[in-house]
Amino acid sequence: MPQRQLVWFRNDLRCADHRALYAASARGEVIALISPCYGQWREHGHGANKLDFWYRNAKALAAQLDALNIPVQVLEAERFDQVPEALVDRARALGCDALHFNDEYAVNERERDRRVAEACRAAGLEVHRHTDAVQFAPGELRTGKGEYYSVFTPFAKAWHRALEGSRLKPSPMPERQPAPTDVVNEDIPAPPRPATIDTALWPAGEEEAQARLSRFIRDRVRLYQRDRDFPAQAATSALSAYLAIGAISARQCLNAVLHHNNGHLADGDAGTSAWVNELVWREFYQHILVGYPQVCRHRPFRQEAQRIRWRDAPEELEAWRQGRTGYPLIDAAMRQLVETGWMHNRLRMVTAMFLTKHLLIDWREGEAFFLDHLVDGELGANNGGWQWAASTGTDAAPYFRLFNPTTQSRRFDPDGAFIASWLEGFEELDAKARHAPSAQQREACGYPAPIVDHRAARERALSTFAAAFKHHG
Incomplete structure (x- = not known):
């Protein structure tokens, strides 16, 4: 029986x-x-x-x-x-x-x-x-010394080397079974607090997730490498929320790539390979959670990062949260987060680095704020991204790397289209002025002056991080 x-x-x-x-x-x-x-x-x-x-x-x-x-x-x-x-x-x-x-x-x-x-x-x-949720259970891929990988590139190379077709074979849908006569369906209770965003932006269900995947593979994946850093363009897959709660599997995404890219994952067209790389990043961070569990406990991956002297600056933190820093790209991105529950990946890096380097505010403040608003909030990717930006994590940006938000704005939103879509009055400014409005233009838009000078903030961050990392580089 x-x-x-x-x-x-x-x-x-x-x-x-x-x-x-x-x-x-x-x-x-x-x-x-x-x-x-x-x-x-x-x-x-x-x-x-x-x-x-x-x-x-x-x-x-x-x-x-x-x-x-x-x-x-x-x-x-x-x-x-x-x-x-x-x-x-x-x-x-x-x-x-x-x-x-x-x-x-x-x-x-x-x-x-x-x-x-x-x-x-x-x-x-x-x-x-x-x-x-992953193709390799944490611990299956290890370095030559038998340790968990702590740097992405060698992890990704090992991942591709070890990947066999059997791991990507999808599990079939179960067949319809005879209805049990002694068990009835129970209602799932709603969460205690309603969403703060328009939930129509994120329709539920695996059918929606599959439709997004199909559109992305058909229309945008080949241009992903070229266009993914430009927030005014709809160049990304918009699947992160569905991957985070498992409405779609990474396997299904990888199989769609194989079908589209002549059976290849790591080569073929650059856009497709770049997107696969992002899926491998997600898996890498799951391995980090197991191999280096301190990241699950609000501690930095790099032990020496505990010596960083973060500033207690509640007013500046609140200005960052509200999108009132005076740096248009930062503020547009933060308003996108609060209004939609999502932020473009390039902007996640820029806003995180601004908080941790320009303002010298503890990355954990930003990590928590993101997780509280993101519809795609997930510990591995969110923590990994924040610690990368703060130079405290695995594979982290060197501490002396500080994105200049105005330079980033001119490079990745050249016409200021993304900025103008989120900041009131900026649609009236010409494209050049949207990146760094004059005092008169700021006043006309009701937009604040920068809360920190880029050069002064850079010097402060460099000296602070150098003091913490002086024996480690």
Whole structure:
């Protein structure tokens, strides 16, 4: 007699190419379990936009599962430590013989999963853990010394060398099963706070994610290397939010590239290869979470970075948050973040470097603000990006690299089109003036003067970082 399988969904909210779901469906009747831990997620810094997006995608998943006659059960637990006992109790009540789930890699999630697996085995339940979010489980790729990689380029080379077709083979969609007669669908509770953005910007569901992928591959991927740094252009995939909650898998993205690029990932046209590189970056940061768990605990990757003397400047921090620094590109980017729950990747680097280098404010302040607003907020990529910009992290920018926001603006928004789309009154200025308006133009637009002088800020940052890193370079 086939066993009853319990599949525990977390940040893998899809039916297609889902390792745990397919494995469970091949063994017997499937029951789905969804466990929103809104309280813990809020403690981890995830804001209303991310939690609302997760909720809407969980609802879309529930509808898909229902079409497959897979009932959805909901385990309400505000915190991770409530999950193991409650999950075992639910599995027993449902008559399940086995639990399946896809691994997650942040410290608290790993401890939760360890305790769940331990509790299930103690109760006589089989536990099947699957590698799904990454192509290589953390620890599979190591340096010649047997260590986790701490620099991206050698990691990426090892990733491409070791990648075999079997790792990219998608898991088929489960077949429709006979409807269980003793289990009914349960409603997924909404998060306690509504989103602060227009949620129509981010439609839920894997169908939307697949449509975005198809449009990107068809229309834009070949120009990605050329156009991706220009925020006024729609040149990126806009898939980061869907990847973060698993409405689409990286495997599905890589397979789309293979189909489009004559079976190649690392060569072929430059745009396609550059986009694959971004997917590998996402995986690299998941490996970092496991190999260097201090980054999960609000500590810098580089130990010597703990000596940096960050400034306590609450008014300047607030000006940065509100998009009132007096640097048009910075302020337009911050307003994009707050209004849409997303920021263009080039601008994430520029705004992060401005906060950490120009203002000398602790990167953790910026990391938290981003995570509180981003619809695509995810610990690995967000932490990795912030520590890169602050020169405290793995593969980080040298501390003496400081983006000049005005130079960046002229280079990547040459007509000031992006700036004018977010800053009131700037559409009336000519393109050249949008990057650095005169005092008279600022007054006419109600726009503030710069809160810091670039040259003075650069010298202050160089001396501060040099003092912290003097023995390490």
